[in-house]
Amino acid sequence: xxxxxxxxxxxxxxxxxxxxxxxxxxxxxxxxxxxxxxxxxxxxxxxxxxxxxxxxxxxxxxxxxxxxxxxxxxxxxxxxxxxxxxxxxxxxxxxxxxxxxxxxxxxxxxxxxxxxxxxxxxxxxxxxxxxxxxxxxxxxxxxxxxxxxxxxxxxxxxxxxxxxxxxxxxxxxxxxxxxxxxxxxxxxxxxxxxxxxxxxxxxxxxxxxxxxxxxxxxxxxxxxxxxxxxxxxxxxxxxxxxxxxxxxxxxxxxxxxxxxxxxxxxxxxxxxxxxxxxxxxxx
Amino acid sequence: xxxxxxxxxxxxxxxxxxxxxxxxxxxxxxxxxxxxxxxxxxxxxxxxxxxxxxxxxxxxxxxxxxxxxxxxxxxxxxxxxxxxxxxxxxxxxxxxxxxxxxxxxxxxxxxxxxxxxxx
Numbered sequence: 001x002x003x004x005x006x007x008x009x010x011x012x013x014x015x016x017x018x019x020x021x022x023x024x025x026x027x028x029x030x031x032x033x034x035x036x037x038x039x040x041x042x043x044x045x046x047x048x049x050x051x052x053x054x055x056x057x058x059x060x061x062x063x064x065x066x067x068x069x070x071x072x073x074x075x076x077x078x079x080x081x082x083x084x085x086x087x088x089x090x091x092x093x094x095x096x097x098x099x100x101x102x103x104x105x106x107x108x109x110x111x112x113x114x115x116x117x118x119x120x121x122x123x124x125x126x127x128x129x130x131x132x133x134x135x136x137x138x139x140x141x142x143x144x145x146x147x148x149x150x151x152x153x154x155x156x157x158x159x160x161x162x163x164x165x166x167x168x169x170x171x172x173x174x175x176x177x178x179x180x181x182x183x184x185x186x187x188x189x190x191x192x193x194x195x196x197x198x199x200x201x202x203x204x205x206x207x208x209x210x211x212x213x214x215x216x217x218x219x220x221x222x223x224x225x226x227x228x229x230x231x232x233x234x235x236x237x238x239x240x241x242x243x244x245x246x247x248x249x250x251x252x253x254x255x256x257x258x259x260x261x262x263x264x265x266x267x268x269x270x271x272x273x274x275x276x277x278x279x280x281x282x283x
Numbered sequence: 284x285x286x287x288x289x290x291x292x293x294x295x296x297x298x299x300x301x302x303x304x305x306x307x308x309x310x311x312x313x314x315x316x317x318x319x320x321x322x323x324x325x326x327x328x329x330x331x332x333x334x335x336x337x338x339x340x341x342x343x344x345x346x347x348x349x350x351x352x353x354x355x356x357x358x359x360x361x362x363x364x365x366x367x368x369x370x371x372x373x374x375x376x377x378x379x380x381x382x383x384x385x386x387x388x389x390x391x392x393x394x395x396x397x398x399x400x401x402x
Contacts, residue, residue, distance in 0.1 A: 043402040052298050052394040166291030168327050194374035195327035227375040227384045
């Protein structure tokens with residue numbers, strides 16, 4: 001029998017407490033296989049079965065709870081460098097800030113240029129300088145929220161670092177990832193960076209005003225994107241000319257309404273529960 | 284092949300080392316000898332980059348000499364067109380039975396620390 005936890009197979013379960021003394025206890029899981037290791041060598045196999053991104057997932061869940069409680073619709077904007085993300089965002093917040101609270105968190109490896117462009121467009125913005133980091137994580141976003149008025153009942157845009165690889169894995173607590181691709185890039189990007197297109201709920205094909213000047217097969221690009229993610233919604237626009245912007249803005253407005261509606265439902269349920277408690281207490 | 288893209292594999296390895304170091308300390312062990320990961324075939328990870336990053340990140344930790352074993356889990360999907368369970372190797376693969384792209388991944392996206400050997 002394994003002296004460490006008495007489980008009989010030389011395996012340790014992960015305890016939530018941190019004292020490695022011996023005590024017999026029940027495991028809720030089986031130990032169906034034997035690793036045949038030598039107890040004499042004083043080595044142990046420790047089963048972890050833990051997601052590598054578990055810690056980020058915890059922070060993301062915390063962010064998501066906060067966003068839900070305050071009725072904030074949150075979008076995580078991802079793209080290659082140079083897709084026109086900041087210009088699109090500046091134009092977007094210029095319009096939407098007249099309708100509901102809007103704020104922006106931007107990830108940039110070095111500069112505050114993007115945040116300055118957003119602030120110039122009239123929305124509160126903070127920049128997270130990731131240094132050598134190639135993506136934002138949920139913990140960093142949580143800290144950025146301390147420096148930003150939360151746009152209650154409105155929309156928080158998180159502009160991720162320009163990179164189609166790493167941000168795909170890191171949930172920030174957003175409602176959706178929005179992947180932006182411009183027609184000056186390769187039309188096969190959905191196939192080259194499939195994880196990002198698979199993780200996104202909406203794709204924006206930007207800079208469509210340049211289509212006459214570039215070799216970019218829109219039909220093929222959209223077909224590639226739908227191969228990777230058959231549920232992906234796709235909108236085409238030009239942030240520069242404003243063509244197609246209305247559909248994108250409507251998409252954001254719909255999300256904002258849904259977030260608000262859910263907040264109201266939650267608050268009503270809380271109110272009913274509180275009243276029931278008050279009634280029970282004889283108040 | 285080491286990708287020339289920025290390596291989030293470093294971030295992943297930092298998470299791995301943090302988890303195994305915490306567990307090792309909490310359970311009163313001194314050293315990690317081996318770590319087993321389960322990585323799905325379609326996960327967003329370059330295995331060579333992950334191995335390289337692990338060798339860098341493990342330095343000066345309880346896992347400084349730890350070996351890394353990577354178990355690849357196959358890509359599995361449920362095809363919505365032909366209603367069959369199928370195997371896929373890329374996110375843009377057509378269903379091998381009906382050629383459709385309307386399938387849902389049911390396995391192959393994992394990134395898990397399965398187990399470690401400590402002393």
